[in-house]
Amino acid sequence: MKIVAPISKAEELEPVLEAGADEVFFGMVPQEWTRQFGISTVSRRLFGNIREYAEMQWIIATAHAAGKQSMLTLNAQHYTEPQMQCLIELARRFAGEGGDALILADPALLMAVVELDLGIRIHLSSIAACRNSESARFFGELGVDRVIFPRYLKLDEIRDVAASLPDMEFETFILNDGCIYEEGVCHTIHLPQQYGGPICMDAYQYSFYRADGQRIDKAIQQALLQNEADYKEWTWYKFSCGFSTSEQGYTFGPCGLCAISRLARDGVTAIKIAGREAPLERKLKSIQLVRSVRDRVTSGATAQAVYDYASNVRARPELCHSGYMCYYPEVLEEVECGQPGLRVALPK
Amino acid sequence: MSLVNAAVSEPELAFTLCDAALLERLSGLSMPLTARDCMAALGWRETVLPEKLADRALDRIHFGNEFCERLLPHRPQLERVVDWSVEQGLGVTLLTPMLADRGIDLLPRLLERLPEQSEVVVNDWGVLRLLREQFPRLCPVAGRQMGKMIKDPRLPSAEWASAIPPGMQSSLYPKLMRRFGIESAETDIRPFAEPADLQPNGLRLSVHLPYGYTLKGRICKPGSLSLDKQQKFMPGHSCQKECLVYFSRMQRTGCQSPHELPSFLRGNTIFYRHGEEQQRVLAEALQQGWVNRLVLAGDWNENRCAD
Numbered sequence: 008m009k010i011v012a013p014i015s016k017a018e019e020l021e022p023v024l025e026a027g028a029d030e031v032f033f034g035m036v037p038q039e040w041t042r043q044f045g046i047s048t049v050s051r052r053l054f055g056n057i058r059e060y061a062e063m064q065w066i067i068a069t070a071h072a073a074g075k076q077s078m079l080t081l082n083a084q085h086y087t088e089p090q091m092q093c094l095i096e097l098a099r100r101f102a103g104e105g106g107d108a109l110i111l112a113d114p115a116l117l118m119a120v121v122e123l124d125l126g127i128r129i130h131l132s133s134i135a136a137c138r139n140s141e142s143a144r145f146f147g148e149l150g151v152d153r154v155i156f157p158r159y160l161k162l163d164e165i166r167d168v169a170a171s172l173p174d175m176e177f178e179t180f181i182l183n184d185g186c187i188y189e190e191g192v193c194h195t196i197h198l199p200q201q202y203g204g205p206i207c208m209d210a211y212q213y214s215f216y217r218a219d220g221q222r223i224d225k226a227i228q229q230a231l232l233q234n235e236a237d238y239k240e241w242t243w244y245k246f247s248c249g250f251s252t253s254e255q256g257y258t259f260g261p262c263g264l265c266a267i268s269r270l271a272r273d274g275v276t277a278i279k280i281a282g283r284e285a286p287l288e289r290k291l292k293s294i295q296l297v298r299s300v301r302d303r304v305t306s307g308a309t310a311q312a313v314y315d316y317a318s319n320v321r322a323r324p325e326l327c328h329s330g331y332m333c334y335y336p337e338v339l340e341e342v343e344c345g346q347p348g349l350r351v352a353l354p355k
Numbered sequence: 356m357s358l359v360n361a362a363v364s365e366p367e368l369a370f371t372l373c374d375a376a377l378l379e380r381l382s383g384l385s386m387p388l389t390a391r392d393c394m395a396a397l398g399w400r401e402t403v404l405p406e407k408l409a410d411r412a413l414d415r416i417h418f419g420n421e422f423c424e425r426l427l428p429h430r431p432q433l434e435r436v437v438d439w440s441v442e443q444g445l446g447v448t449l450l451t452p453m454l455a456d457r458g459i460d461l462l463p464r465l466l467e468r469l470p471e472q473s474e475v476v477v478n479d480w481g482v483l484r485l486l487r488e489q490f491p492r493l494c495p496v497a498g499r500q501m502g503k504m505i506k507d508p509r510l511p512s513a514e515w516a517s518a519i520p521p522g523m524q525s526s527l528y529p530k531l532m533r534r535f536g537i538e539s540a541e542t543d544i545r546p547f548a549e550p551a552d553l554q555p556n557g558l559r560l561s562v563h564l565p566y567g568y569t570l571k572g573r574i575c576k577p578g579s580l581s582l583d584k585q586q587k588f589m590p591g592h593s594c595q596k597e598c599l600v601y602f603s604r605m606q607r608t609g610c611q612s613p614h615e616l617p618s619f620l621r622g623n624t625i626f627y628r629h630g631e632e633q634q635r636v637l638a639e640a641l642q643q644g645w646v647n648r649l650v651l652a653g654d655w656n657e658n659r660c661a662d
Contacts, residue, residue, distance in 0.1 A: 046518050085503035085522030113503070114480070115527035118534070135480075139456045142481030159573040159590040164455045171456075188572035192453075192500050194545075195507040195570060196519070202511050203610050206570070206625075209509070213603040213620065216657070220398055223601070231601070234580045234587075241588045329585075336589050 008271045008301055011078075011178060012294050013283035015055030017062040019290065024073050026291045027298035031070060032078040032110060034283065035063055035101075040093055049094065050080045055284035060100060067104050080283075082112040082132035084191065091116050095123065102127040111135075112191070114149070121150035133157040133180070136191030138164065140171040147175050154178070155279065158186055158261075162269050162335050169274030176276040180334055182293050184281035185245030185261035208246065244331035253321035256292040263334035264300045264317035265327070265342075268310040296320065314342050358405055358634035366641065367648040368408060369415040369448065369561070373655050374599050375432035378439060387412035388443060390651055397654050403565040403629075404649065405641065416440045417650060419450035421478055421498055422571045422624045424458040425578070425594055427451070433465050441470060448474040451482050453500065455591065459485060466490045476541060477501070483535055496561070497532055497540040499568060504552075506545045506569050508616035508627035509607065516547035529557035541650065543567030544633040546616055553640035561648040562637060566626040566656070575623040577601055598622030602657050619657040626657070 012028035014020050023031055034056040036049050049056065057063060063079075070077040079101045081094050094116060098109055102125035109127055111117045112134035121129065130153040131137055131146050137154050146154060153176035156165060160179075169177050186193070187207040195206040203209040215231045217223055223231070243249060247260030263270070267278065278301070280293045300317050308316075318327040330336040370393050372378065380396040381388065391402045391409040402409040418436045420426035428436075433449070440447045449469060451462070459481055466475065466485075471492050477483045478498035486495050504521035522528055523542060532540060539559040544567060545552065553560060578594030579587035580601075586592060602621040616627040629637075640646050 083519075086525070087520050087522065088525040088527060091525065091527060113522065115522065115525060115531045118531055119527060136453060137480070139454055139459050139479070139481040141456075141459050141484045142479060145480040145484040148484075160455070161591045164457075164591070167456050187574070188570045193570040194503065194505055194568075196505060196510070196515060198507070198509065198511070198515075201610065202612070203509050203607065206507065206509065210607060210609040212606045212608050214606070215601055215603050217600055218602055218621075218654070218656075219600075230580060231577075234576065237584055237587055238576045238579070331588070 008267070008275065008305070009277040010294060010297055010301060011277050011279045012290060013055075013280065013285075014066070014290070015283050016057060017065055019287050020066055020069055021073075022287065022291055023294060024070065024075050026294040028075065028280075028294050030076040030078060030107075030277065031066070032080050032283075033057060033066065034080050035097065037093075037097060040090075040097075043093060044090060048083070049097075050082050063101060063106075064104050067101075067106050070107075071105065076107040078108040078110050078130060079106055080110040080132065081116065082110050082134050084134055084194075085113050086116055091119060095119060098127075099123065099125060108153070110155070114146075117146075117149060117151070128152045130155060130178070134191045136189060138168075140168045143168050143172050143175060147172060152176060153276065156180070157189060157191055158334065159189070162266060162273070162337055165270065165275065166273035173274070177274060178277040178279050179263065179270055179275050180261070180281060181263045181267065181270075181278035182280045182297055183247070183258055183261060183285070183289075185247070187242055187245055207242070241331045244326070244329065248326060248332065252289075252292070253323065255321070256288065257296045257321045258289060258293055259321065259323065259326055260332060261334055262327075262332055264297065264320075265314040265333075265338045266335035267297075267300050267304050267317075268308075268313045269335070269338065271304050311342070314338065358403070358638045365408075365411075366646045367414040368404075368411060369417050369648055369650045370413050371417040371450070371650060371653040371655060372436065373418075373420045373426060373450075373653075375418075375428060375436055377654050378436060382439065386443065388445070389413065393653065394651065397656075399656070399658050401658075404651070405638070408649070413445060415446035415448055415648075417448040417450055417476070419476075420452055420622075420655070421450045421476060421500065422452050422568070423575070423598070423622050424452055424454050425596065426598070426622070427454070427458055427461055428465065430464050430468060433468055437468060437470065446474070448476055448496065450476045450498070451478060453479040454482060463489060466493060469493055474539070483537070487536055494539070495535070495537050497537050497558070499541050499543055499563065500571075501532075502528070502540055502542050504543070504545050506543060506567050506627070508546055508569055508618050509612050510546050510614060511612045512614070513547045516545065521545065521552055524552065524554065524556055526556075532558055539647070544629060544636055546614065546627070546632075548633055548636040550636050550639045550643070553636065553645050555645055559647040560645065561650050562640070562646050563650045563652065564637065565629045566652050567629070567633070569618065569625040569627055571624040573623065576620070577603070577622060604657060621655060621657065628657070
């Protein structure tokens with residue numbers, strides 16, 4: 008099972024590979040893009056993109072020299088026609104330099120790139136929101152080699168999709184960067200703080216109504232307010248537990264470490280560490296953390312042992328036990344039921 | 356140009372219904388069914404249509420939900436709505452959301468019950484594939500979630516909107532849709548919209564009003580209301596369909612844009628209500644004859660509160 012990690016500049020590549028990433032992904036905003044379109048984002052990230060073709064060439068070559076792979080993300084939800092033409096040229100150059108895979112989300116761009124037959128792998132971004140077998144089949148027929156699942160799929164759902172398409176690769180989120188909604192159908196802009204920031208973190212007050220115009224009785228009103236408070240608590244976990252880390256520098260927040268055994272058994276090829284815009288130190292610690300769990304799984308540890316390690320490694324097991332930090336909270340239920348005794352045999 | 360007084364061409368009129376139980380309210384109305392009567396029957400205080408269209412007979416019922424897999428109708432509900440619609444001479448469109456495999460497995464039982472040439476609004480490429488493979492007698496329509504654009508009701512100025520223009524006007528969008536047998540697409544009118552957004556692009560265009568959707572999640576806040584704390588906000592969690600009963604209005608307590616559009620949360624989705632700008636753009640598009648169909652939010656609204 009491969010560890011996929013982000014880089015935001017060329018100098019991050021070597022430390023990230025040394026820490027244990029098997030594949031790296033990065034964004035690129037070429038100068039001509041900024042000149043032509045007046046915006047500094049190609050792939051939903053304003054920051055953390057490289058800008059020079061020379062950097063791109065160096066990343067591809069250096070990754071290959073280390074026996075690793077590099078992937079270019081062009082994964083906004085949609086593009087205009089002139090933007091697509093610019094991106095197609097970028098894709099062509101990336102492929103020409105020997106880049107390994109393009110991460111795409113917009114089916115129109117995907118279709119255009121596949122028609123070019125660039126001899127490069129296509130990974131479907133989580134932004135494309137592929138969450139069922141029929142959808143994976145659809146994208147497979149369109150030319151996709153790997154589906155990156157969106158957040159909030161259940162482990163059983165992942166298993167079923169992967170089982171129904173044994174020739175396709177699948178990648179899942181494993182650490183960092185929660186999203187409260189669904190990235191593929193969130194049509195907002197992460198505004199600067201003075202305008203409210205991302206909508207999921209903006210200061211909203213909710214007032215409750217019944218759709219039939221009747222009054223809400225007091226007990227329900229109270230329950231709605233409590234639900235609101237619970238939701239706020241959940242979002243605190245999703246926003247990296249107040250953007251905190253453990254004493255060792257390991258990240259808190261969205262995490263699927265204890266599910267790696269299940270994911271490996273169920274046909275997931277790669278696990279993704281999110282956070283392209285994060286500082287290098289955070290990326291390295293995240294890779295070390297994921298690797299420490301992945302290696303236990305690979306060496307044959309039981310799912311229970313993996314769970315025990317993963318939930319204690321940051322010395323705050325109560326955060327894990329809340330379930331609110333989890334990408335795959337059903338593992339907690341299985342642990343409580345004493346079920347995760349399976350031993351996973353994996354190729355090393 | 357106000358929407359209500361707009362001189363318009365004659366688009367089709369569709370009325371959406373999510374809660375099959377509310378069909379009773381429409382059943383009691385005199386024929387032919389008009390948008391004004393249907394909206395009044397569901398508690399709307401105003402008819403959000405040009406006057407010229409408000410009293411015209413409806414053409415079609417859009418039944419189901421675009422946003423939540425748990426609101427996929429049960430077959431008896433669908434049968435009631437289909438039978439009633441056919442009786443009234445109305446076309447039927449089934450709305451479908453993004454689905455997990457479990458939802459995909461449930462779909463054939465619904466699709467087989469739709470009359471020949473019925474429309475199915477798809478918001479999931481897997482649903483589209485299923486339709487094409489197993490139900491070629493039905494007509495797929497690209498749902499709002501397929502036509503991507505920025506719809507942030509908080510945008511401070513038009514510059515923010517113009518930085519990321521909608522993708523539907525790219526020639527590749529209709530090319531993609533037609534490759535998969537889609538001839539019609541639904542859309543919202545975005546904040547800082549321009550009439551050109553609705554110009555013909557080779558697909559028949561249906562426009563939703565008076566709301567656009569901003570975003571949705573799989574996790575549902577109101578749907579977690581009745582769950583134990585540790586069960587709340589989990590992927591695929593159960594619910595009591597609280598969205599059919601409650602909604603929340605949203606008010607920003609920090610900064611406000613001078614162009615802020617009123618927003619509300621219903622189920623797992625945030626919607627914004629059209630302002631004058633969206634109405635003006637729609638009026639112009641109607642005048643130009645660019646809109647094939649208007650899709651009225653029937654019971655999925657925030658307009659029926661008692662205050």
